Amino acid sequence: MARGGGPTVIHLTEAEVRAGGAPILRRIAAMLRPYRTKMVFVAIAVVVSAALTSLVPFLTKAIFDKALFPPDGDIRTHLLAWLVAGMCAIPVVTALIGIGQNWLTSTIGNSAMADLRGDLFAHLQKMELAFFTATKTGAIQSRLANDVAGVRTVLTDTATSILQNSVTVTAAFISMVILSWQLTILTLILMPVFIVIQLQVGKRRQRLARKTQESLSEMTAITEEALSVSGILLSKVFNRADSEVERYRQANREQTRLQVDQAMTGRAFFATVQTFFAITPALIYLAAGLMLQGSSELTAGTLVAFTTLQARLQMPLLQLMRVSLDVQTSLALFRRLFEYLDLEPAITERPGAVELDPHALRGQIEFRDVRFRYPEPRSLSGTVVRDRFGESGVRIDSGPAPEQGWALDGISLTVKPGQLAAIVGPSGSGKTTMTYLVPRFYDVNEGAVLIDGTDVRDLTMGSLAEAVGMVTQEPYLFHGSIRDNIAYAKPDASAEEIEEAARDANIHDRIVSFPEGYETITGERGYRLSGGEKQRLAIARVLLMDPRILILDEATSALDTETERLVQDALERATHNRTTIAIAHRLSTIHNADVIFGLEDGRLVEQGTHDELLALGGLYSRLYVEQFGSGRIEARFTDGVRFTDGEVYCDRPAPDERRADVSF
Structure with a gap:
């Protein structure tokens, strides 16, 4: 991590860059570690549901081959009733398990997302002043809101979906091999081709996701600047409302274009996969006809059970492909969030730092041969920089910045x-x-x-x-009551202490003249108050x-x-x-x-x-x-x-x- 006088650098080893999203996936797994007990129960629920669902085709085969069309030709009603009861009971049980599973996954995902948002906010509070002078407030807000919201699905549903579909696919595959390994080969013959195409689509989706979030950050920044009290006042003073509207519309058009590109990326691929899956049953029937002509032991029950399993295999496979693309898209968002989390504050507390005793503090200040120059602004613009290992989405050191003079x-x-x-x-x-x-x-x-x-x-x-x-010179007041603004310096201050500070700041009489007194809302940045009133409130805050x-x-x-x-x-x-x-x-x-x-x-x-x-x-x-x-x-x-x-x-x-x- 670069510090001080150069651009922000996030160093990845060559192995990490070549590994792509592997380091990020490990960090995501670490985020979920506090919820591992709940995740164990989710895994158990997934396995049980998949196992129960896999029984249905075998019950179907038994209904055809042993209850409806047994070798002796006599329908066995008693066995049929038990088999049908089993087929009815399985969806009920899996539905109940699914409710509990959804509650667990929602709790895990939203809790992990809240942790991520809280950690990011806490980390930004530690950053030095120079970072915020170089970074748009809207860009920071976008990462806290839009980027975190963008990974919500990964943290709430994706992990469970991957596990559930993987177990379902595995169980269905094993069952299909047991029923007919020949038909299984025919069903999965094009899967390697689909996987290669899907990887390429995923890489494109990652790049588009990052660009989309960068565009969204720019829109958020424009909104924060133009629709703040100061921004509105400035546009009205200089009659620039039309240009601000056009600036927003341009950013909005770019965002729309990127959203459409991202939505359409891979659509042709999935259309091809779905088409293949749709015609596969016809191919299975053709292959089954040829096998039956060859005196195969393939029965009608086996064929029905196999096509049922085939349907259960194809949908989870398709979902796995979609989820895989979603994960690759989300990796770009996680990378943007981790970029902020990986920034090291330039101003930190040294080990063994001394605590100032307020009672013994005399207040002497000494500057001893001080030389200072402002460091190069440390911010993340969000642009993707190509490094020697490829387009990894990490910022690299572009060399030392030109040296500034001494401030x-x-x-x-x-x-x-x-x-x-x-x-x-x-x-x-x-x-x-x-x-x-x-x-x-x-x-x-x-x-x-x-x-x-x-x-x-x-x-x-x-x-x-x-x-x-x-x-x-320009005191900052947040949107809240006058009392809360003064008490910001000492949250546990009594009403008497707050009023005493206001009297010392020559603002008490003015405050009590307001209809709501100390509960008067100051407005954003204190714009409901005059400059002198804001200044005296700031003085009262310091006096408190x-x-x-x-x-x-x-x-x-x-x-x-x-x-x-x-x-x-x-x-x-x-x-x-x-x-x-x-x-x-x-x-x-x-x-x-x-x-x-x-x-x-x-x-x-x-x-x-x-x-x-x-x-x-x-x-x-x-x-x-x-x-x-x-x-x-x-x-x-x-x-x-x-x-x-x-x-x-x-x-x-x-x-x-x-x-x-x-x-x-």
């Missing part, structure tokens, strides 16, 4: 416990990247990020997540979590003046007694920071307080002038202050003075 280059700094540290710099300078390294959304390439002197890579993932809270370290990623950049004042006031409460790293494009929000770090092109170019950096005349001073220089650009502050013509004015002046005494 962070030699960063060394320290944020002391309880400090408010601000990071400023132009877009693309590495500000957000720095904050992503603290909670280990990514790992550094060189150097180290330390909390209280311990490398974050040596900390347990759980304790690190509890120690570091984050408020982003009560982390020792807080990261604020441009949390007020898209807000109006009044809302910014409310959010800024909430943030000031949130940063109290916490180590805080704040990213801000509005320099007015961080002029009281204990220390300000200036980043440019991934390098730390200056650090100091607001006054020190203004006096230095470097990056911070330049950014300051760009925002407020010569008074031509008006800046809004949380207390209603604006900077005009080199002077600072209050929009809401005090009664005794028009000009506010504000220093930067």
Whole structure:
């Protein structure tokens, strides 16, 4: 498995590739292992049903040769009654067995499918952030829903069908040989040819199944993008509804074409097989006539029993061929699912990782000569890549990706416990990247990020997540109540704790003004709320979590003046007694920071307080002038202050003075 800076690679040995689906079949068998006791009962039921069904032709032969047309010519009514009773009892018993068998197979298959879906979801939760930035959400949803649903039949019915039909075919074959080995050869003479053709059809069905699922993933992705609240808003703003409809229709047409191709693949083959099976009884009668002319011991009862067995043999054989094709089709879907399960998370917990003690945590953050570049996106596009062993459907390493520049280059700094540290710099300078390294959304390439002197890579993932809270520029709210969204950080929080966090975030009064209060539904991604309301809910969520370290990623950049004042006031409460790293494009929000770090092109170019950096005349001073220089650009502050013509004015002046005494 490739990790880090290259494409995702699923390594198969040469033997595994040549073996085709054998490794996947072993993994499917492993999935069913927890249900082996139930599978034993299924196998017993199948064998008993097949054995009982195989008795029917012999009862038929006995009815003809011993009850209806015995050698002496006298119909034996008593024997006939017993034989007929046996023939009636067998279907009743097999039907009852079939009900229990169906319950067992349904339980096994659906339980195994639920396990697979759960394992896949749990594994995806462990994947690093970079994986999801490179993979369409719709593609992931398609594998969880469509691909898993596509293998439902294999897990619920196919294994039992294979066993049942195999036992039936074996029993029928043995019985036919016992009755007449000559007629048996005639019946099965073309089976080797059919098997070879079926293998070729199966390979084509596999390729089509994979392409069909890839097309379905694309349709799901288009649906997820275009019909989300953001997608609908975007298409309406730019009047692109018609193009979105056409994009979906094109994908839909491709999906329809592939579905038709997949449905028609092998139809001619099965039509040929069915035709041969249909005319075989006529050939049997012809052969029987020739054998009878040759003074054969073949009797009428034997002929009737043989043709009955022939019908019982042909249908299971045909079903086995169909099931075999279904299995080969499903192997493509299983391979797609196992591709995700085989991805190794790039960010993992080291053996012997240290648990952070929340009571002893001071919150000092240190970047020690950190160098970092973003890895090549790790995702599975689903395309089939031809390797040197043939078209196996696995992704192969296409060589090293071109090396990117450093996103962070030699960063060394320290944020002391309880400090408010601000990071400023132009877009693309590495500000957000720095904050992503603290909670280990990514790992550094060189150097180290330390909390209280311990490398974050040596900390347990759980304790690190509890120690570091984050408020982003665009907070995410799921479709649920306001209470549930706040309590996401602490599911066992009491109503009092939730309300206290909301008060500290300046959102409680707004919440209780809603008709349903804390039970108000936020809508998808919180679209029923304003930007400021969503931001304050996100702050309340972090406050409920009560982390020792807080990261604020441009949390007020898209807000109006009044809302910014409310959010800024909430943030000031949130940063109290916490180590805080704040990213801000509005320099007015961080002029009281204990220390300000200036980043440019991934390098730390200056650090100091607001006054020190203004006096230095470097990056911070330049950014300051760009925002407020010569008074031509008006800046809004949380207390209603604006900077005009080199002077600072209050929009809401005090009664005794028009000009506010504000220093930067």
